[in-house]
Amino acid sequence: MSTRDLWNKYARYFNAEEGFIFPADLPELDFYKQIRKEYPGICLEIGAGSGRLASALQSPSATIALEPSDSMLAGWAESDQKLAIRIQGTGESMPFRTGSFPIVCFPYNGLQCVPEEEIRIGIIQDAYRVTAPGGVFLLEVSPIFARRDSEELTERYCADLPDGTRLLLREKVERKRNPDSIKYHMFYTVIKNRKNTTEKITLDLAVTSRNQVIALLKKTGFCNIIQWGNYDRSPYDDELSPRLLILAGKEK
Numbered sequence: 001m002s003t004r005d006l007w008n009k010y011a012r013y014f015n016a017e018e019g020f021i022f023p024a025d026l027p028e029l030d031f032y033k034q035i036r037k038e039y040p041g042i043c044l045e046i047g048a049g050s051g052r053l054a055s056a057l058q059s060p061s062a063t064i065a066l067e068p069s070d071s072m073l074a075g076w077a078e079s080d081q082k083l084a085i086r087i088q089g090t091g092e093s094m095p096f097r098t099g100s101f102p103i104v105c106f107p108y109n110g111l112q113c114v115p116e117e118e119i120r121i122g123i124i125q126d127a128y129r130v131t132a133p134g135g136v137f138l139l140e141v142s143p144i145f146a147r148r149d150s151e152e153l154t155e156r157y158c159a160d161l162p163d164g165t166r167l168l169l170r171e172k173v174e175r176k177r178n179p180d181s182i183k184y185h186m187f188y189t190v191i192k193n194r195k196n197t198t199e200k201i202t203l204d205l206a207v208t209s210r211n212q213v214i215a216l217l218k219k220t221g222f223c224n225i226i227q228w229g230n231y232d233r234s235p236y237d238d239e240l241s242p243r244l245l246i247l248a249g250k251e252k
């Protein structure tokens, strides 16, 4: 299944989770607001989804939101649509001129949502190309996936949504080594007027270590690489950090 097809299917559940079932991650939003103050020029967000970060990334100069999935693009709230220019496309072949953006970002494990290594390499290369000389590329990855093991099918939540439906998620994690991969098999059941429908979605995530991502960024040409272990900009620790935030520069 193509990226676009997968996210077209997954969008309604992802957006229900991120916008309603799970509380907004305020430190994450503050982190992106602060980054935007420090890099106020025109910004590109790769894999912008349904605009969850649009208000955090807004600034007097424009934000371009690049996203492959029709359903994710259709999910933008009207108020967020005013905060960014939405463009449909993928990170590996971006419809922008070389050196266009002083800041490019790929938040929330977006890179790991691309299971094919050659496409991930293509995204990093194209991010380098569109970053302006002296600009930065910011990405978030989760090395925690590498530490996860397989998990049996269990119920993760059952929630009543504002549209009157009930959403139930059962999930099974399939972890394989050699080659490294992690698959989330998610069974979403929508209950409406006592009728149930279940849809299976499999999210195939890339297991990438910190060293692999840093090596790829350096090989592509990025320099002055800063690494943080959380949104408070604490130093990265392989065992303890919940995430890895990387700010990579492009020479002037």
Ligand SMILES: C[S@@+](CC[C@H](N)C(=O)[O-])C[C@H]1O[C@@H](n2cnc3c(N)ncnc32)[C@H](O)[C@@H]1O
Binding pocket: 003, 007, 018, 046, 047, 048, 049, 050, 051, 052, 053, 066, 067, 068, 069, 072, 089, 090, 091, 092, 107, 108, 109, 110, 113, 114, 119
């Ligand atoms: C985990 S979601 C994050 C969405 C949004 N940035 C957020 O924080 O809510 C990852 C997004 O990356 C997009 N994506 C997947 N493959 C992509 C690719 N090759 N190029 C650009 N975006 C991609 C997906 O469609 C999805 O919207």
